[in-house]
Amino acid sequence: MSVLAPYVATLVSYDAVGEPGVHVGMPSTRLTLVLPVGEPIDVGWADDAASRRRYQANVSGLHAAPAAIHHGRRQRGVYLELSVAGARALLGVPASGVAGEMVEAAEVDAGLRDLPDRLAEAPRRDWGPLVETTLVAALARHDAPGPRxxxxxxxxxxxxxxxxxxxxxxxxxxxxxxxxxxxxxxxxxxxxxxxxxxxxxxxxxxxxxxxxxxxxxxxxxxxxxxxxxxxxxxxxxxxxxxxxxxxxxxxxxxxxxxxx
Missing domain, CATH: 1.10.10.60 (Homeodomain-like)
Structure with missing residues (x-):
């Protein structure tokens, strides 16, 4: 993942089983990209019930409030943290373009539209490499200048x-x-x-x-x-x-x- 290192701080595939509930999405200095496998991710801002919706792939911009992630017994997918430079390089927008917002990944970059379906068809061992390959292609596609x-x-x-x-x-x-x-x-x-x-x-x-x-x-x-x-x-x-x-x-x- 060396070519992606300046842009992707974390890339984790997960397959967790537990009691249904609400998981806290913590504020940080990085954007998040969550690619659920199977069920869409059900998420909104913790202090704004009207913001809750289901996403095939969720991008959360920088924010100073917690998110509320509603989940069932099983959670599967790939979780990424993107640097500020990664927003331009991989999504084609400055981090300010999605600050304080949650959006469908395909609304930011149409090139990510079929990624959830491809993940659903792949075994877990291939999820990380598949996401990396997709992001390398996005890097070449956007060719966006980084921050000063x-x-x-x-x-x-x-x-x-x-x-x-x-x-x-x-x-x-x-x-x-x-x-x-x-x-x-x-x-x-x-x-x-x-x-x-x-x-x-x-x-x-x-x-x-x-x-x-x-x-x-x-x-x-x-x-x-x-x-x-x-x-x-x-x-x-x-x-x-x-x-x-x-x-x-x-x-x-x-x-x-x-x-x-």
């Missing part, structure tokens, strides 16, 4: 927790100009992107059951209460509630996990 190098560097630094003023100085822009460029590329302000990056880092540690006080310190929150408030705002629940609801369900046959 300065914007790419700024996003990487913001994701890592650097302050907005420091990042603006590093890339040689005023804070206002940096804001305009980042919003045009991602649909989020630099501060919002930085906030999601911090939450993303905390999510990885909470998933590993690192003590919450340590998570707060390592991720730059003022204290554990601040961490919990941010989780309630961005994930719709506290870290401990998320662990109780989600971690037991992120299991399958040992080869892959459900989408985080």
């Amino acid at each position: 190098a300065e914007v790419g560097r700024a996003l990487a630094r913001l994701t890592g927790g650097a302050g907005v003023a420091d990042v603006a100085d590093e890339v040689g822009f005023s804070r206002r100009h940096l804001r305009d460029l980042v919003v045009a590329e991602t649909g989020l302000t630099p501060q919002q992107h930085r906030r999601l990056g911090r939450f993303e880092r905390s999510h990885a540690l909470v998933r590993r059951r690192v003590p919450l006080a340590e998570v707060a310190v390592r991720c730059g929150y003022a204290d554990q209460s601040h961490l919990t408030r941010e989780w309630r705002a961005l994930a719709g629940c506290s870290p401990t509630t998320w662990q109780r609801r989600e971690l037991p369900s992120i299991q399958d046959d040992g080869a892959s996990g459900a989408a985080p």
Whole structure:
């Protein structure tokens, strides 16, 4: 997957069995592409029941609120996380074009229209290679220029927790100009992107059951209460509630996990 490495951060095939319920789709600094095998994916924003619908293949743009993924006993498919550069390269649109939205993948790129059917006809061992081959073809088809190098560097630094003023100085822009460029590329302000990056880092540690006080310190929150408030705002629940609801369900046959 070397040619796709700058654009695809995660590619996981999953086949999970568990109790029916609602899985939380977490905010992050990456877009998601979910390709269900069999049943369409039933998803919407957790705080907006009217947004719920079924997708043959779902693209979710950058967002600062949790998604609610409704599922039955079995979940099968391929889950991908795309970088901001991957939106242009693989979907043919800047990340800002789908920010805060959920859309059918074929509505963004008609070249992905038959991918769910091809996955349904293939054995699981072929799902990953089939998706990779399709995305390499999309890469050649779009031939889209990536974000400006300065914007790419700024996003990487913001994701890592650097302050907005420091990042603006590093890339040689005023804070206002940096804001305009980042919003045009991602649909989020630099501060919002930085906030999601911090939450993303905390999510990885909470998933590993690192003590919450340590998570707060390592991720730059003022204290554990601040961490919990941010989780309630961005994930719709506290870290401990998320662990109780989600971690037991992120299991399958040992080869892959459900989408985080």
